[in-house]
Amino acid sequence: MDKKTTSRDGTSLAYEVTGRGPTVILVSGAMSTGGTMAPLAHRLSGRCRAVVYDRRGRGGSGDTPPYEVAREVEDLAALTDAVGGDAALFGVSSGGALVLEAVASGLAARRAAVYEVPYADHLEGGAAREAVYKERLNTALAQGRRGDAVELFLRLTGLAEEMIQGARQSPMWAGMEAVAPSLAHDDAVMGDGLLPRARLAAIPVPVLSVAGGASPEWMRTASREIAETVPQGTYRVLEGQTHMVEPDVLGPVLAEFFAR
Template sequence: MDKKTISHDGTSLAYQRTGEGPAVILVSGAMSTGATVAPLAGPLAGRFSVVSYDRRGRGESGDTQPYAVAREVEDLAALIDAVGGEASLYGISSGGALVLEAAASGLPVRRVAVYEVPFAVYEGGAKERAEYTEQLEEALGQGRRGDAVELFLRLTGLAEEMIQSARNSPMWSGMEAIAPSLAYDNAVMGDGLVPLDRLAGIEVPVLSLAGSASPAWMREAARAVAETAPQGTYRILEGQTHMVDPNVLAPVLAEFFRTDGHRAPLSGGPGSVT
């Protein structure tokens, strides 16, 4: 990250800007930094000025306490101001929940795209989120960062043998380093359910994406986002999982974020599959 800006509460935010054109800000999900979404910058930089940044509490950004979701919305406001006062937003996983909240909060956003925000649309989803929240707060409160990471990996459905393999790998220390930010992503997700009232108040176009090879409930959650947002569109990326290929995703985002007025961003109306 080669640039810095300051959020409303004084938190330093590290970001990188690539390309020229209308601004697009990329927002990472849990257990990740700006480097996770940075591979999207190259394919988009020919048409857009692309910003990837370290969310507060990770990477080179600061972590002013106390945390609140509103502070992360202010972080996006600071970044939007730094890149010219208006931007489109893309968020993956829980980062998608953050950009939807930012749009609902009335930030100067042109368009919003999200990929597989893990809202619970299955029976018992809210209870599962509540149990995870309780266990996560306990682990982090006791300084058991490794246990907190394990809890998150189990929440994602990762098999126990893979979790233990990860715990014995060189990457584990880096995961423990940003484990406190798991509480931030959990707060962004709220009760885990689709935030119907907030989504209904978004006044800009929303593209909700999912991969055809991801679990069915993730596709259902993506569809629910599109159906609730007044200008929502739902689209499936064939062959993709939650670890979406940037080279598959980038052309879809580029088409949606176009603002030259010569072509509709995507066919279909609210909730449509394209």
């Protein structure tokens, strides 16, 4: 990240900008940094001015305690000011939940788009699962057991146990443990894990909610209900895509939406 700005509480935020056109700030999900969004930024750069950044507690950005979701909304406001004061927002997974909360709380944004925010209303036992995860995650982090916190998250995503143990032995594990404390941030952004209908109904800007056609049905249903709940919502399905969406497939859809 070659640029820095400062959020309202003094937290330093690292970001970079690529391309020309309408400005779009890309918000990563759990266990991710701004670099995770770089391939999508590159795909957008022909039609948009794409901004990627390290959310607080990750990569080149700072992390000023205590954490509150409102501080991450202030981070987006600081970034918007830093890149010219006129931007749209895109968020993937729990980063999408942050985008929706930001525009619901009054952050100035031209438009907003999200990809598969994992609200668990239609996942059997979703709310109870979220409550158990929250308790175990906070305990593991409070005790400094970062590796256990990462394992909890990977199990929440449905990753097979043998793959989790394989990941623990891989060179990438140290990097995953480094950002493990930010899992609590994403958990806070997701609230109780259910669709925040009253908040979504207050969103004043157009919202595009996208899902993958090969993703679980409960996730597609949540994405559709986001579009149905916000006043100016549109729902799109990308056939053959999963939660790990391909930038070459998602990029043109976002570029068309943000260029309107």
